[in-house]
Amino acid sequence: MENPQPSVKNIALNYGALWGLGSIVIGVLTYVTNTYMERPWWSTVLGVAIMIGAIVMGYKAFLKQNGGYMSLGEALKTGMGVTLIASLIGAVWMYLFITVVEPGFVDQVVENAQVQMLERQPDMPQDQLDAAMEMTRNFTQPWIMVTISIVGTLFMGFITSLITGLIMKRNNPMA
Numbered sequence: 001m002e003n004p005q006p007s008v009k010n011i012a013l014n015y016g017a018l019w020g021l022g023s024i025v026i027g028v029l030t031y032v033t034n035t036y037m038e039r040p041w042w043s044t045v046l047g048v049a050i051m052i053g054a055i056v057m058g059y060k061a062f063l064k065q066n067g068g069y070m071s072l073g074e075a076l077k078t079g080m081g082v083t084l085i086a087s088l089i090g091a092v093w094m095y096l097f098i099t100v101v102e103p104g105f106v107d108q109v110v111e112n113a114q115v116q117m118l119e120r121q122p123d124m125p126q127d128q129l130d131a132a133m134e135m136t137r138n139f140t141q142p143w144i145m146v147t148i149s150i151v152g153t154l155f156m157g158f159i160t161s162l163i164t165g166l167i168m169k170r171n172n173p174m175a
Contacts, residue, residue, distance in 0.1 A: 006065035008078050011058045016085020019054035023047060023090045027097060037108060051086070055160055058082045059168045069172035072165050079161025080154070087153035091146045098142045106140045 026043050030036040035043075055078075062078050063070050070078075098105050113136045117124060124132075138144070 006062045008062070008074075008081050011061050011065075011078055012081025012085050015054045015058035015061070016082045017089065018057070019050055019082060019086035020089025020093075022050035022054070023086065024093045026050075027093055031097070031101065036102075036105075037112060051156065051160055052164065054086065055079045055082055055157070055164055056168070059164065063168070063170065067172075069170050070165075070168065071171060072169050075165025075169050076158075076161050079165060080157060083154055083157025083161065087150045087157070090153060091150050094149050095142055095146050098145065106137075106142070109140050110136050 026046055027036070030040065030043050058078050058081075059070065059075060062074065066074075110133060114129070114133055117129065117132055139148075
């Protein structure tokens with residue numbers, strides 16, 4: 001009798017939610033410590049650890065449900081499912097943060113960008129500065145920031161899924 005196929009959907013929902021909630025906790029911690037504008041190193045390290053941990057735990061759940069076997073394709077499917085759920089949860093958090101929790105966030109980003117531009121190029125002509133600030137405002141619209149976040153998370157999740165999938169795959173010799 002064949003083993004039933006593992007539920008990638010359930011694995012993705014469980015471990016994607018775990019990763020997404022971990023990302024929200026990091027976001028809340030950086031907000032509470034008032035370091036959300038600087039993106040401190042510890043939040044990046046913690047975020048990467050949560051990402052890798054969620055994908056690896058998803059793979060372990062898949063392996064357990066599939067008799068210890070997982071092809072690279074199954075690993076990528078599982079890892080990207082986990083990543084998709086996490087990216088959507090993270091996107092909802094980002095949108096709520098930008099529009100509800102800290103509605104002045106976009107203005108702070110634009111202001112910081114202007115300060116940094118003037119520090120790098122103190123003699124920048126006003127028309128160039130105005131054009132650069134307009135472009136910055138265009139790219140800091142909430143929906144654009146959320147879209148970039150989703151795409152970036154999917155990209156990093158794919159790379160992580162590929163590397164960890166290559167490490168953890170176990171081909172079924174009977175298949």
